[in-house]
Amino acid sequence: DVKVTQSSRYLVKRTGEKVFLECVQDMDHENMFWYRQDPGLGLRLIYFSYDVKMKEKGDIPEGYSVSREKKERFSLILESASTNQTSMYLCASTTPGPSSYEQYFGPGTRLTVT
Amino acid sequence: AQSVAQPEDQVNVAEGNPLTVKCTYSVSGNPYLFWYVQYPNRGLQFLLKYITGDNLVKGSYGFEAEFNKSQTSFHLKKPSALVSDSALYFCAVRGTGNNRLAFGKGNQVVVIP
Numbered sequence: 001d002v003k004v005t006q007s008s009r010y011l012v013k014r015t016g017e018k019v020f021l022e023c024v025q026d027m028d029h030e031n032m033f034w035y036r037q038d039p040g041l042g043l044r045l046i047y048f049s050y051d052v053k054m055k056e057k058g059d060i061p062e063g064y065s066v067s068r069e070k071k072e073r074f075s076l077i078l079e080s081a082s083t084n085q086t087s088m089y090l091c092a093s094t095t096p097g098p099s100s101y102e103q104y105f106g107p108g109t110r111l112t113v114t
Numbered sequence: 115a116q117s118v119a120q121p122e123d124q125v126n127v128a129e130g131n132p133l134t135v136k137c138t139y140s141v142s143g144n145p146y147l148f149w150y151v152q153y154p155n156r157g158l159q160f161l162l163k164y165i166t167g168d169n170l171v172k173g174s175y176g177f178e179a180e181f182n183k184s185q186t187s188f189h190l191k192k193p194s195a196l197v198s199d200s201a202l203y204f205c206a207v208r209g210t211g212n213n214r215l216a217f218g219k220g221n222q223v224v225v226i227p
Contacts, residue, residue, distance in 0.1 A: 004157075031213060040123075042204065042219040043158075050213060058214070090157055096213060102148055103215060105157035 003027075004106035006091055012112045019078040021109050023091030031096050032074035033103065034058075034066065037088040049074055050096065081113045116141040118205050120218035128226050133195040135221045137188045137205030144210050147188040149179055152202040152220075161203075164188060175199070195225045 007022035025032065031050050035043040035058075045058030047066040055066050063085060067075045074093075078085055088110050092103040117140045127133050139145055146165055150158040162173025169181045179190045188205060202222055206215040 009155075033214075035217075040219060043217040045214060048213065092158075102160040102163055104160070105150075107157045108155075110155075 004091060004093055004104050006089075006106040006109050008109050009107060010110050010112075012114065013078075013081050014114055015082060017078075017081050017113075019081050019111065019113075021076040021078075021089055021091075021111070023074045023076070023093075023106055024072050025074075025091075025093040025104070026072065027093065027095075027104070028071065029093035029095050029104075030071070031094045032068065033092040033094075034064075034074065034076045035090045035092065036060070037090055037108070043090065046076065081111075083113050085111065086113045087111060116207055116209050116212065116214075116216040118207050118216050118218035120203075120205055120221050122221055123219075124222040124224060126224045126226060127195045129197055130194050133190075133192040133199065133223065133225070135190040135203050135205075135223060137190065137218060138186050139188060139205070139207040139216075140186065141207050141209040141216075145186075145188075146208050146210075147179075147181060148206040148215065149173065149177070149188075149190050150204045150206065151175075152204065154201075158204060161190070195223075197225050197227050199223060200225045 004025045033048040034046045049055045049068040065077045091106040094103045119138045148163045149161040164181045172178045205218045
């Protein structure tokens with residue numbers, strides 16, 4: 001079974017802090033994604049990566065950055081956390097290709113910024 | 115651009131009755147369509163997908179979905195709902211050659227005992 005793990009289930013940070021969210025997958029997937037989930041808004045893509053050191057902005061990249069130094073690990077960074085970044089953050093991974101493979105999701109990190 | 119509409123915020127259904135969760139999509143080219151389920155405080159779990167072939171797709175936990183190209187719909191169905199089916203359901207689409215999924219806003223399903 002594919003396993004996608006996230007470093008924390010719950011996190012509380014103060015405004016202005018630098019926050020790191022870590023995601024690790026064990027299936028050698030090339031593509032990895034970071035989403036945030038808010039009630040009534042569904043999932044919105046923040047960033048994704050299709051290879052080591054490669055990244056692309058999603059729909060809402062402002063206030064976030066990412067790092068992918070190793071294939072299995074994709075980190076989301078909040079440079080200076082703000083209260084409007086309080087949300088559920090979900091990481092996912094998949095294999096690209098001519099067919100369409102489903103994305104596999106981690107359990108999520110619920111971040112509260114006070 | 116690609117997008118998904120899930121028109122109902124919440125679907126209430128009595129246990130044992132048929133369950134339908136609606137999804138319509140917009141995409142360039144051929145669509146790849148997915149349904150995911152999310153239980154409280156958990157990540158998303160894959161239920162089923164349509165890539166090509168038969169319009170009726172069967173998935174996990176007795177769920178199925180019907181692809182209708184003319185109506186650009188991919189409704190999720192289950193013949194007999196269980197209380198344990200109470201969860202948040204997301205429809206997603208991506209077009210050919212696109213790495214990204216577009217998700218709908220989600221439908222809360224409540225199965226009443």
